[in-house]
Amino acid sequence: MKILVVDDDVQLGRLIGSMFGQLGESEVDCVEDGHEGLRRLRQAAYDLVLLDINMPAMSGVDFAVELGQLQPGKPCIFVTAAASEMAQAAMNVAHEAGVRMLGTLHKPFTLEQLDTLLQEVRSAA
Template sequence: MNILLAEDDVRLGELIVHMLKKKAGYHTDWVTTGNEALEQAFSAAYQLLILDWMMPDGDGVFVCKELRKEGYMGAILMLTARDTLSDRIEGLDAGADDYLVKPFELDELLARIRALSRRNYAPIQEEEVHLGEGLLSRNHQKILFSQGEVQLTPREFQLLDLLIRNKGLVLSREVILERIWGLEAEVNMKTIDATVKLLRKKLSPFEHEDIIESVRGVGYKLEI
């Protein structure tokens, strides 16, 4: 199971990551802000997001709502010190699947994770997907060819994966900007074009640079 932890308490975050990786054997990534959680949630096909209610840049309820609005289908477990009935209802109504009140025992967290893993949160993205004659590994964010491999940066991977999930459809630069960087990010449309250019350059030695097509005045689409 791939798990994304969003927790700004460094000591607690380190404890949870250590337990999930060493004791339970889960692949676990850790971010410390809500914006990072929004940005990272779709990048590695996470089946579970463990989300702290309060973070430096906002609350987990907002993050939870935004992820569900964007189509995140994995399980969401909220961590919080707020334990009133109205708080629990607010978190669940935002799209959370479970709720754990701080302080908690790490063994209880593991039990909650096991319970959530038994539920069906389909569709789950395949960890590997064919890309022409190559194979995109979502877990390792790279493309494997018989002649070698292409290692992608996080932005390159997110952009390519977005195009793959919308294969054959034209995605405008505005949509790409919103999904990958966020509308409030201090980047412009030239950043998207530059990222596409770098992707094509990496794919060029394997004669796959043409799979990302430019649609003049609009954006890009993937044709395989």
């Protein structure tokens, strides 16, 4: 499975990449902003996008709207430290834009929580 992680926190992006590696996923690309993430999506086929909601320049919500236009139905997981209500509102917007939202990982999250959402992607493939 090919995974794209879009998070402005470089260290967290590396940690998430390492977590995916522990779960048997080695094809993980990490980028620091939404514009670069969209560029990567235009160049390569990804099976899953893990996306920070709060980023400078392009928010995760704005990215999700673009993603819905670019690749409708793309599986996506939000990552956030925001309140549950804000995360749910972001998920609703992304869903309305055509993104297949699998859930939200609230920072800090565990390997088991990531694995649970990853299993959903694997079973749908």
